[in-house]
Amino acid sequence: MNKQLKIRHIVILVAPDSTLLTTVGPLEVFAKTVDQFNLIQDKVDFNYKTHVVSMENTKLINTSCGLPILTEGCYDEIDYPIDTLMITGLARHLEEFSMNKMLEWLKQQSKTIRRICSVCSGAFILAEAGLLDGKKATAHWSKNEELAQSYPLIDVQIARIFIKDGNVYTAAGITSGMDLALALIEEDLGQSFALHIARWLVLYLKRPGNQSQFSAYLDYKSIGNPSMRKVCEWILEHLREDLTVEALAEHVAMSPRNFARVFVRELRITPAKFINKLRIENACQHLIDTQFSLDEIASYCGLKTAENLRRQFISFMEVTPAQYRKSFQSSLVDA
Known part of the structure; x- marks a missing residue:
């Protein structure tokens, strides 16, 4: 006889003109988890039930790409205990919404909800409700400066994929909502099952929250200044x-002072920090793709010693090289 499983209600709260992937990405991850729950139902006492709910008094929500979503109804019609609430990304400015009532509802719900999450610019709603005050948080890279300026009590992390601070989670966007959903499932059901879900969704490389939203390599590929692009390729x-x-400036026939000024203007980062990012990203790839020792990787990447690699890695990635290698190599093997 099958045991009766408790229900954990996962609510995805959708704003008008929301970005579609911030809704359907996490929804698909949880839906596939429910579909595959028979594999672990003897080991747990709960299952998920997903809900897509409107932020306004209408069931039909138009998304920013033009494809509408039919929700269950308005948030104020919810009559079940919410386990995890995910707020999707906004395509419009917050001032364009009339949401005082919804913000009050959110503040009340935050006292009992186990996990409160946002994806992309949905972080602005959590911020407006005061739920990010004093916490680390992130949003899409194009919105983080605005988030920091508009809400100075938030410790905005510029380039993170997602962040957990207490029971509040913020994800960058747009596909990072799927990374966050997988992390939530891993919290509840373990790494092995989360990786099983990732395989089904062809998310073969599960990104941790401390992974960067963008790489230094991609930064320089978009530079319009040919001299700076040339020197970045050389680096x-x-x-x-x-x-x-001095060596970099000489490579493009510029004075060191002028080179540093132009480099910062074009890339919005100093040459030293840019080089360090490239070296760390290069080390990441070696940790995943090879069995080289840390000393060997440090030498290949210009970080010289294993100790320096470890120190720089913790500063940039907030995990040790060994932890990073274990996480990513196990993901690749299992996938």
């Missing part, structure tokens, strides 16, 4: 060398 091919500002 990538010479990471093992001693890359001083």
Whole structure:
């Protein structure tokens, strides 16, 4: 006889003109989990039930790409205990919404909800409700500066994929909502099952929250200044060398002072920090793709020693190289 499972209600709260993927991405992850629950139902005492709920008094929500979503109804019609609430991304400015009533509802619900989450610019709703005050949080990279300026009590993390601070989770966007959903499932059901769901969804490489939203490599590929693009390409091919500002400036026939000024203007980062990002990203790839020792990887990437690699890695990624390697290599093997 099958045991009776408790229900954990997962509510995805959708704003008008929301970005579609911030809704259907996490929804698909949880839906696939429910579909595969028979694999672990003897080990747990609960199952999920998903709900897509409107932020306004209408069931039909138009998304920013033009494809509408038919929700169950308005948030104020919810008559069940919410386990996890996920607020999707906004395509419009917050001022365009009339949401005082909804914000009050959110503040009340926050006292009993186990986990409160946002995806992309949905973080602005949590911020407006005061639920991010004093917490680390993130949003889409194009919105983080606005988030920090509009809500100075929030410790905005510029480039993170997602962040957990207490029971509040914020994800960058747009597909990072799927990364966050997988992390929530891993919390509840373990890494092995979360990776099983990732395989089904062809999310073969599960990104942790401390992974960057964007890479230094992609940053330089979009540079319009040909001299800066040229020197960035040269840096990538010479990471093992001693890359001083003087040496880089000489490579493009500029004075060191003018080179540093133009570099910061074009990339919005100093040469030293850019080089360090490239070296860390290069080390990440070696940790995943090879069995090289930390000393070998440090040498290949220009970080010289394993101790320096470890120190820089913790500063940038907030995990040790060994933890990063274990997480990613196990994901690849299991996938």
